[in-house]
Amino acid sequence: MGIISYIKEEIQVIRERDPAIKSNMEVLLYPSFKVILSYRVAHKLYRRKHYFLARWISQRATRKTGIEIHPGARIGKGLFIDHGSGVIIGETTIIGDNVTLYQGVTLGGTGKEKGKRHPTLKDNVMVSAGAKILGSFTIGENSKIGAGSVVLEEVPPNCTVVGVPGRVVR
Secondary structure, rough: HHOOOOOHHOOOHHHOOOOOOHHHHHOOOOOHHHHHHHHHHHHHHHHHHOHHHHHHHHHHHHHHHHOOOOOOOOOOOEHHHHHHHHHHHHOOEEEOOOEEOOOOOOOOOOOOOOOOOOOOEOOOEEOOOOOOOOOEEEEEEEEEOOOOOEEOOOOOOOOOOOOOOOOOOO
């Protein structure tokens, strides 16, 4: 996919999911748009073992947007970060397609483990404001994580999780 078609696709994702956006030009101001473009460049560099340059790009994007995405994270198509300030996505996080994250979400680890230490979010997951998903486990397809929830264990597909600690309610 060429860069122009990729940018058009990212613009379309934001336009579809945020009714406040009135034009494509407005999307260019959107922190989610800026950070995902920077992430894609940083991730390519990271995969080619250019770790310092990848981190430099990602940290510049963090300072500009308030959204921190480690360049080692693996992110599918259609990630939408709405009101993204304070969002943190850890190094070994895997995010499927069409995932939505709101402000203050953390996809983090629980300590200094080696290897895979961050969560995997399958396709069509929605994580509400302030939720924390901590550890190396999977959030199943089409699941929703409620605002302020702290999720510390696997979530099956098609579930809604709320509370501290998070529990499946549907």
